[in-house]
Amino acid sequence: MQKPLPIPKIWWNLMKITLSQLLLIVLCSGMAIAHDTRAQEVLNRTISVAGEQLELSRILSDIEKQANVKFVYSTKIKSTQRLSVSLNNRRLSAVLDQILKPIEVTYEVIENRILLKKVKNEKEVLPNGDASSLELFRNVDxxxxxxxxxxxxxxxxxxxxxxxxxxxxxxxxxxxxxxxxxxxxxxxxxxxxxxxxxxxxxxxxxxxxxxxxxxxTKSLEEVVVVGYGVQRKKDLTGAVSTINAEMFKERKETQVAQALQGAMSGVMVTRSGANGAMGGATIRIRGITTIGSSDPLVIVDGVPVSDVNQVNPNDIENLSVLKDAASASIYGSRAAAGVILITTKRVKTDQASIQYSYENGFDTPTQLPDYMRAQRYMELVNELRWNDAGNGANRFPTFSQDLLTDYNQKHLSDPNRYPDTDWMALTLNKVAPREAHSISIVGGSKFVKSNASVRFEKVGGFYDNKNYNRIFVRSNNDFTINKLIGGTVDFNFKRTNALDPTASDPLYRVRISSPIYPALWADGRIADGKAGENVYAKVKYGGTDRNTYNQVGGRLALDLKPIEGLKISGIIAPIFDFNIQKRFNRQVDIYAANDPNQYLVSLIGGGLTTRLDENRTTNFSVTTQFLGNYLKTIGNHDFTALAGYENYYFKGESMGASRDQYLFDTYPYLNQGPAALRDNFGSAFETAYRSYFGRLTYSFKDKYLIQANVRRDGSSRFNANYRWGTFPSVSAGWVVSEEDFFKRQNVMSFLKLRASWGNLGNERIGNYPSVGIMSFSNALFYQNNVAVAQQTAAQVQYAIQDISWEKTASTDVGLDAYFLKNRLRFTTDAYYKQTK
Missing domain, CATH: 2.60.40.1120 (Carboxypeptidase-like, regulatory domain)
Structure with missing residues (x-):
């Protein structure tokens, strides 16, 4: 039997490798054919593109929609470059070739996506000159x-x-x-x-x-401004709320008080007046504290000011509100209603920059009532009178049935005889426009850093002769002489021009004006409304009240750091105010409401003449402070101590003059009024206080926190025997989240319990309650049947020698909890205040 020849093992291996290679080649060929087939199918799709100077991104977007493809390309391909193209019913490949080749872009189809690649200009020619060896260098995603x-x-x-x-x-x-x-x-x-x-x-x-x-943990390590210093947010033991510059930037309000509205718990801001962005605002911290003034104390860069709106919102770096007695008692006598601390922006780097911003917007009334028209008004008046009369037979006691029948049609045919006045639409504007320009310049060196800003605002009102404009100028400058000595030199200026009509509370008068009385006759002449109460004419023609407010302030501080942890500061901050008011009541020519041909000369509202009242006020205040802050850490124990002295002095003077029966109502100056009808007055006052204060804080491992404050104030408003008051406070906190047992859970990232008690004072009871006050005036006496003017005096205030401080005791318990890695924050406080 013939045996087959054995095949060597090496041949088996060669055959397996060969068959594997052949199989791989077949598969890859199939994939390549399939890929080429799919790519060719995409490139054969028919599209149309046409347009002049179109951006490349728009052309590609149109192709994506028609060819059902997606383009992917590098940011180095400028999608904003413009091209002109006109291709109708062409294959996608032809369209891409014509569009992309001129801008040196190639393409490749990958499944249903087209990858665009930028072609570089560099070409490498091999020695054999084979054109196929030209390599294109690409930069793709x-x-x-x-x-x-x-x-x-x-x-x-x-x-x-x-x-x-x-x-x-x-x-x-x-x-x-x-x-x-x-x-x-x-x-x-x-x-x-x-x-x-x-x-x-x-x-x-x-x-x-x-x-x-x-x-x-930045929110916990964030530094919060407190009385005469700063603390980490996690170390606070009192009730303090803060907002930063970003919040003011987002809200874009022209006044600080309006930006605070709804921004923090326990702080209620109510806007008053129909003045749009320039409406006044009342701030109350945890309700009304006293039957006197409950306005909070406002501190700007450590200096007391009279109004929170004295600061440009764009200049604010941080705003803190001290709500409870423990945090506010360091300010003693004026902190019973809470404290608002404002820190303005300062330069943190040496890099110079200039920023400009422009804002434009408008305010609209949130809600206005529907105004009743004339016919409905008369129907309801009749119903009122009929009910008052016991529902008798006469159901038309005031306005007859004949008058009410088809009244709207009668008004259209004869508006003078049948008026139907929409006082709201006639008097009020739908919007109150506003705009603002701001510029800031920052820069500095190793020794001096400066931040200067200017802001101009222009704001309109919801009715005529209602607007204001103001300008803020601020310059904050920090200097460093050496490691031991430094300081600040700050300057600020504010000027406000406000215009108001002499009409009092136009919104209220609009709401109560009856629609059955005309404001204007059909030919445009002014009617006297009801008994001269024409709010439209009063607002538009009845005169203006112009107020100009000027304020110049400064702050000079010198800081010494003699040893590590100790900082000694001396501060002096003067403020000058100069204000002018001109109130010009104009005489208005009006026509009787019941007879448009009857001419009357009268001042709307019952007056008879044109009158000018002019008032000028000057105020000067100066705050002097000496502060010592000391910080010491010993192992797990952190100590801080503050000791300070403060002296405040204020003097105000005012004078006014008036003249009556002006012949011309276009020249509001005193020299044009009759000399026989002139009057003038003047007044002045001054007040001062002196204070000594201190604070101690202690922290153990950032877990257990204790703080104690005390302030002793003396006020010139009280008799010398009752002048001084002492106001202490104490607070404690437990940061539960620092305990080992707390760290075993993952839901809550921070938890702190707080408790505080403190006593605050109030001296807002007038400037001289402990002394009697005499008032001098001129009176007429008859001598021999001739009236003679004589100066007289009368006591208008009796002295109260034992009047002293009003005191408010406050107890607060609070909790701060952060969840989900500080993404969800919860703060709650329960407090009790008693004023006596």
């Missing part, structure tokens, strides 16, 4: 993948990932994974997530990047 987790390695969903300086980005999925197409450049990725610190990572040539985000 690439993908990067990875995972973002927290400090414990748990994936974070929803993390924002952006290519720095662009809008290109993505978010992580539910497991913290991400995939992002990025330019093939040396780019930086920015990872950000609420409650965590943002990270910026240089990608370089990495294709996978996994990172871990750290919790953001």
């Amino acid at each position: 690439r993908n990067i993948t990875g995972t973002v987790s927290d400090e414990k390695g748990v994936g974070l969903p929803g993390v924002s990932i952006l290519v720095k300086g662009t809008q290109r980005g993505t978010n992580t999925d539910v497991n913290g994974n991400y995939r992002l197409s990025i330019p093939d450049d040396n780019i930086i990725l920015v990872f950000s997530f609420v409650g965590y610190l943002s990270q910026e990572i240089n990608v370089a040539n990495q294709t996978s990047l996994t990172i871990s985000l750290k919790p953001d």
Whole structure:
């Protein structure tokens, strides 16, 4: 039997390798054919594109819609470049060739996507000159993948990932994974997530990047401005709320008080008047504290001011509201109604910059009542009178049935005889426009840093002759002489021009004006409304009240640091105010409401003449302070101490003059009024207080917190025997989240319990309650049947020698809790105040 020849093992191996290669070649060929077939099918699709000077991005977008494809391209391809194209019913390949070749862009079809690649100009020619060896260097996008987790390695969903300086980005999925197409450049990725610190990572040539985000404890480590110093937010033991510059920037309000509305708990802001953005505002911190003034004390850069709106909102770096006695008692006598602390912006770096911003907007009334028209008004008046008369037979006791029948039609045919006045539409504007220009310049060196800003505002009102404009100028300058000596030199100026009609409370008068009385006759002449109460004419023609407010202030501080932890400061801050008021009541020519041909000369509202009242006020105040702050840490024990002295002096003077029966109502100056009808007056007052105060704080391992304050105030408003008052407070806190047992859970990231008690004073009872006050005036006496003017005096206030401080005791218990890595924050307080 013939045996087959054995095949060597090596031949078996060669055959297997050969068959594998052949199979792989066949498969790859099939894939290439399939790829080419799919690509060819995409490129054969018919489209039309036409337009002059179209952006490349728009052309590509139109092609995507028609050809059902998606373009992917690098940021180095300028999508904003403009092209002119006119191609009708052409293959996609022909369209792309004609559009992309002139701008040196090639394309490649990958499945249903078209990858655009920028062609570089560099060409490399090989020695053999083979044209097929020309290599095109391309710069295309690439993908990067990875995972973002927290400090414990748990994936974070929803993390924002952006290519720095662009809008290109993505978010992580539910497991913290991400995939992002990025330019093939040396780019930086920015990872950000609420409650965590943002990270910026240089990608370089990495294709996978996994990172871990750290919790953001900035909100707890944030420094909060408190009385005569600062504290970390986590170390606060009193009830303090803060807002920063970003909040003011977002709200875009022209006044600080309006920006506070609804911004923090326990602070109620009510706007008054129909004045749009210039409406006055009342601020109450935890309700009404006293039957006198309950306005909070306002401190700007350590200096008391009279109004929170004296500050440009754009200049504010931080605003703190001290609500309870423990945090406010360091201000003693004037802090019973709470304290608002404002810190203005200062330069933190040496880099110079200039910023300009323009704002434009308008205010509209939130809600206005529907105004009743004439016929309905008369029907309801008849019903009122009929009910008052016992529902007798006469159901038309005031306005006859004949008058009411078809009244609206009668009004259209004869508006003079049948008036129907919409006082609201006639008097009020639908919007109150406002605009603002702001410019700030910052810069400095190692020794001097300056921040200067100017802001101009122009605001309209909801009715005529109602507007204001104002300008803020501020310059904050910090200087450093050496490591031991430094200081600040600040300057600020504010000027406000406000215009109001002499009509009092136009909104109220509009609401109560009856529609059956005309404001204007059909030919445009002014009617006298009801008994001269024509609010429209009073607002538009009845005169103006012009007020000009000027304020110049400054602050000079010298700081010494003789030893580590000790800072001694001396501060002096003067403020000058100069205000002018001109109230010019004009005589208005009106016509009787019941007879348009009857001419009357009268001042709307019952007056008879044109009158000018002019008042001028000057105020000067100066605050002097000496402060010593000391900080010491011994192991786990942190101590701070504050000791200070403050002296405040204020003097105000005012004078006024008036003249009556002006012949001309277009020249509001005193020299044009009759000398026989002149009057004048004047007054002056001054007040002062002197204070000594101190504060001690102690913290153990950032867990257990204790603070004690005391202030002793003396006021010139009281008799010498009752002049001084002492106002102490104490508070404590327990940061539960620093305990070991608390760290075993993951729901709550921060928990602090607070409690405080304190006593505050109030001296807002007038300037001289402990002394009698005489008032001098002129009176007429008859001598021999001739009237003779004589100066007279009368006591208008009796002395109250034992009047003294009004005191408010306050107890507060609070809780601060942060959840979900500080993304959800909860604060609650319960308090009790008693004033006596």
